[in-house]
Amino acid sequence: MLEVRNLSKSFGGLKAVSDASLDVPEGGIVGLLGPNGAGKTTCFTMIAGFTKPNEGTVRFMGQDITGLPPHRICAMGMIRTFQIVQPFAGLTVQENIAVGAYLHHHDRAEAMAVARQVGKRLGMGAMLDRPASSLTIAGRKRLELARALATGAKLLLLDEVMAGLIPSEVSEIVGIIRQIRDEGHTFLMIEHVMQAVMSLAETAYVLNHGKMIAHGTPRELVQDPGVVEAYLGHGAAARLQEGNHA
Amino acid sequence: MKPQSMGQAVLIALALIYLASLYFMSSPVWMGFTINALIVAVVALAWNITGGFGGMASFGHAAMYGTGAYASAILQVQYGINAWIAFAAGIVAGAAMGAFIGALAFRYGLKGSYFALVTLAFAEVLRICASSFAITGGGSGLQLRLDPGLSTLQFNDRTVVYTILLVIVALVMALTAWLKYSRFGAYLIAVRENEDAARALGIDTYRIKVKAMAISGAFAGLAGVLYLQVWLFIDSAVVYGSAVSIEALIGPIIGGAGTVWGPLIGTLGLHLLGEGAKHLLHNAPGLNFVLYAVVLICALRFLPQGLMGLAGRIGTFRKKEDDNA
Amino acid sequence: MSSLILPAVLSGLTMGAVYALVALGLTLIYGVLHIINFAHGSLLMLALYAAYFLFVHMGLDPYLAIPILLPVFFCLGYVLQRWVIAPMSGGSEQNVLLVTLALALIIDNLALYFWTSNTRSVDIPYAYNTVEFLGAYLPLGRVIAFFAALAAAPLLWLFMTRTRTGSAIRAVAIEKRGAEIVGIDVNHTYAICFGIGTACVALAACLLLPTFYVTPQVGYTFVLVAFTTVVLGGMGSLPGALIAGLLLGVIESLCGLFLGESLGQIGIFTAFILILLFKPSGLLGRRAA
Numbered sequence: 001m002l003e004v005r006n007l008s009k010s011f012g013g014l015k016a017v018s019d020a021s022l023d024v025p026e027g028g029i030v031g032l033l034g035p036n037g038a039g040k041t042t043c044f045t046m047i048a049g050f051t052k053p054n055e056g057t058v059r060f061m062g063q064d065i066t067g068l069p070p071h072r073i074c075a076m077g078m079i080r081t082f083q084i085v086q087p088f089a090g091l092t093v094q095e096n097i098a099v100g101a102y103l104h105h106h107d108r109a110e111a112m113a114v115a116r117q118v119g120k121r122l123g124m125g126a127m128l129d130r131p132a133s134s135l136t137i138a139g140r141k142r143l144e145l146a147r148a149l150a151t152g153a154k155l156l157l158l159d160e161v162m163a164g165l166i167p168s169e170v171s172e173i174v175g176i177i178r179q180i181r182d183e184g185h186t187f188l189m190i191e192h193v194m195q196a197v198m199s200l201a202e203t204a205y206v207l208n209h210g211k212m213i214a215h216g217t218p219r220e221l222v223q224d225p226g227v228v229e230a231y232l233g234h235g236a237a238a239r240l241q242e243g244n245h246a
Numbered sequence: 247m248k249p250q251s252m253g254q255a256v257l258i259a260l261a262l263i264y265l266a267s268l269y270f271m272s273s274p275v276w277m278g279f280t281i282n283a284l285i286v287a288v289v290a291l292a293w294n295i296t297g298g299f300g301g302m303a304s305f306g307h308a309a310m311y312g313t314g315a316y317a318s319a320i321l322q323v324q325y326g327i328n329a330w331i332a333f334a335a336g337i338v339a340g341a342a343m344g345a346f347i348g349a350l351a352f353r354y355g356l357k358g359s360y361f362a363l364v365t366l367a368f369a370e371v372l373r374i375c376a377s378s379f380a381i382t383g384g385g386s387g388l389q390l391r392l393d394p395g396l397s398t399l400q401f402n403d404r405t406v407v408y409t410i411l412l413v414i415v416a417l418v419m420a421l422t423a424w425l426k427y428s429r430f431g432a433y434l435i436a437v438r439e440n441e442d443a444a445r446a447l448g449i450d451t452y453r454i455k456v457k458a459m460a461i462s463g464a465f466a467g468l469a470g471v472l473y474l475q476v477w478l479f480i481d482s483a484v485v486y487g488s489a490v491s492i493e494a495l496i497g498p499i500i501g502g503a504g505t506v507w508g509p510l511i512g513t514l515g516l517h518l519l520g521e522g523a524k525h526l527l528h529n530a531p532g533l534n535f536v537l538y539a540v541v542l543i544c545a546l547r548f549l550p551q552g553l554m555g556l557a558g559r560i561g562t563f564r565k566k567e568d569d570n571a
Numbered sequence: 572m573s574s575l576i577l578p579a580v581l582s583g584l585t586m587g588a589v590y591a592l593v594a595l596g597l598t599l600i601y602g603v604l605h606i607i608n609f610a611h612g613s614l615l616m617l618a619l620y621a622a623y624f625l626f627v628h629m630g631l632d633p634y635l636a637i638p639i640l641l642p643v644f645f646c647l648g649y650v651l652q653r654w655v656i657a658p659m660s661g662g663s664e665q666n667v668l669l670v671t672l673a674l675a676l677i678i679d680n681l682a683l684y685f686w687t688s689n690t691r692s693v694d695i696p697y698a699y700n701t702v703e704f705l706g707a708y709l710p711l712g713r714v715i716a717f718f719a720a721l722a723a724a725p726l727l728w729l730f731m732t733r734t735r736t737g738s739a740i741r742a743v744a745i746e747k748r749g750a751e752i753v754g755i756d757v758n759h760t761y762a763i764c765f766g767i768g769t770a771c772v773a774l775a776a777c778l779l780l781p782t783f784y785v786t787p788q789v790g791y792t793f794v795l796v797a798f799t800t801v802v803l804g805g806m807g808s809l810p811g812a813l814i815a816g817l818l819l820g821v822i823e824s825l826c827g828l829f830l831g832e833s834l835g836q837i838g839i840f841t842a843f844i845l846i847l848l849f850k851p852s853g854l855l856g857r858r859a860a
Binding site: 303305350351353354356358359360362363364366367368370371374375377378488492495499530531532533535536538539540542543546547 | 607655658659660661664665666668669670672673674676677679680681683684688787791795798799802831833834836837840841843844847848849851
């Protein structure tokens with residue numbers, strides 16, 4: 001569904017992402033992992049059209065979308081969410097979701113109906129008429145998801161939807177994401193917390209210093225010495241090995 | 247357009263009672279004063295589209311107001327074109343100027359104070375140009391030939407002028423309400439609140455912003471044409487001057503930016519206050535602006551959502567299911 | 572025509588020096604507080620009137636008024652920022668612009684009320700003594716203003732880099748939170764900076780008055796030129812403001828020469844729009860909003 005090939009981006013002299021490639025199959029949940037500053041969000045901004053890559057291509061549903069503006073990409077069915085969730089403060093929850101729904105439903109009544117339906121699906125039925133600014137962090141993360149779904153997007157790029165949530169909220173959102181996937185959506189998720197992805201993603205990529213250093217199932221990845229070192233520092237894998245032997 | 251609370255209902259009712267009472271007062275002074283206030287209310291409603299809903303505070307709405315007035319005046323005075331056609335042309339010219347300024351400013355990503363300053367600079371350039379070229383009448387301005395009649399859109403009877411203005415203000419407010427609850431309105435508010443999130447949701451934010459400037463420019467151009475048709479005379483200081491731009495933004499901010507009634511209520515309230523002060527202080531020049539400025543500062547500090555926001559918190563009505571008006 | 576160009580350039584440079592001086596205060600305030608002070612021109616107008624009345628009522632030469640007006644306007648700026656602009660705007664960028672716009676309206680219209688719209692000027696004969704330079708005859712007052720402005724910019728720069736207060740101001744400008752943590756009183760520092768910016772305006776007024784005039788509207792004209800200077804020089808850059816001010820003086824003078832007096836300012840505003848559109852970071856600026 002999504003094919004990213006040899007994506008590179010540098011800011012000034014600094015290479016934020018170099019030669020990154022990844023594939024997301026239709027109906028899958030794919031993770032994009034890596035320590036802070038690894039270039040995950042930069043990858044997202046390039047895939048979703050917010051910044052133009054220096055090199056590389058992005059293909060979505062067989063079409064080359066490299067360098068297209070975000071609104072065109074969104075209209076084709078791919079959408080990104082933001083790590084720092086900011087609802088449109090002047091609007092109610094339902095109106096917030098409707099902003100997404102307006103993409104394919106130009107009439108207000110229709111868009112509001114779609115918004116209501118999406119909101120209810122995500123368990124936000126009781127909050128629909130509340131001002132969006134009154135939501136808790138967990139509520140905002142759901143709203144972000146609802147808004148994205150309401151656009152009718154098939155592929156959702158989620159930027160750290162679990163960050164800042166307490167464990168019970170994490171398991172709720174994991175359930176919601178599974179449910180949405182089963183309804184026919186595809187996910188590419190940035191996560192800093194490995195544990196969250198372990199339970200969701202079928203495969204994952206690990207980015208470190210802007211380079212893809214590993215790709216595999218979550219189980220394979222936690223045993224990959226390169227991944228362990230990226231997260232825990234140079235030599236960590238070796239020390240862990242020693243620890244296991246002792 | 248419906249009030250959300252007792253407070254707002256009272257505020258709107260007060261405005262309507264005042265506007266209706268003029269039909270019974272038969273006071274040419276108050277009539278003339280309110281006619282002026284209504285013309286300003288139209289520019290205020292224009293500012294409200296970009297500044298209120300879109301969060302792009304312009305300091306130069308005179309650019310579109312003046313362009314509307316001058317386009318119509320030039321067509322009538324220099325080319326002898328029918329007033330109705332000139333009227334429409336003024337609106338189109340205002341919209342075009344708005345779209346032009348917006349297209350340039352947003353193409354280069356200007357926002358916040360930069361956007362405010364660039365709109366101000368456009369208005370100044372236009373003011374200096376209008377006072378320097380022959381086609382705009384140079385420093386002496388343009389005067390329409392007095393010729394009352396339906397075909398020239400000039401009316402001797404102030405009550406007729408007043409009624410026409412009331413209808414136009416109502417139409418502009420109805421359009422504003424319709425825009426607010428349309429896809430365009432939702433997109434504009436989304437752009438104001440968070441432009442990146444709006445882009446991610448498939449909104450072509452550049453197009454939305456330019457469109458907002460064009461609509462706002464059309465309203466401002468309309469106000470300029472109204473001024474011309476009522477007073478039959480314009481010059482560069484009157485229609486391109488900073489006073490227009492300032493009045494355009496003060497009314498909505500005090501009344502409640504991003505609301506349908508706010509610009510009208512704010513403008514009426516300010517003008518009444520200014521007029522009252524004038525009578526108390528024996529027509530001192532400029533003192534109404536001092537008063538406006540003091541009210542503006544207080545509103546920024548104490549009424550972040552303007553009078554409509556304040557009134558909205560007094561006796562809030564219960565909402566019915568699915569009714570977010 | 573070509574024989575007129577050099578004198579026009581030189582005359583533009585002397586006017587540009589005053590623009591630079593006015594803009595220095597504005598750019599300093601922007602660079603540290605990250606706010607645009609719309610009332611800057613109105614404060615200049617107020618300082619011009621102050622210098623004017625000191626001359627008319629007390630016979631004080633505008634140049635000798637500098638040591639009086641500089642501290643007075645410093646205090647005025649301090650008070651305005653600390654007790655009016657900061658509390659009333661609540662920290663939002665757009666509100667600051669609107670509050671200072673409101674201040675400008677108040678100052679301008681009160682001036683109109685009390686002092687009427689009559690154009691006033693002081694009569695100091697020596698100010699119009701001409702100095703010949705490269706075939707151009709320049710009024711002495713303008714030449715003094717030119718060199719004083721040239722001297723003020725490096726002095727301000729020395730103050731910012733070599734004194735404790737200057738260091739505190741720079742610290743707050745770069746990292747407000749960090750400065751707070753190391754014990755710098757941010758509100759006080761902001762107000763001091765605003766005071767210095769306002770004092771610059773008082774200096775400009777004293778240098779300007781001998782060869783200029785004052786009306787309540789003069790502030791509006793100057794504030795627009797000052798915005799242009801600040802943006803052209805790069806928001807917050809002191810050397811940028813100096814160069815940009817001189818440049819704009821020349822642009823205005825040449826536009827006036829070629830397009831006629833009334834269109835002289837068109838050049839400035841056109842430059843303003845072009846810079847905002849194409850290079851909002853200015854000539855020497857690094858950051859654009």
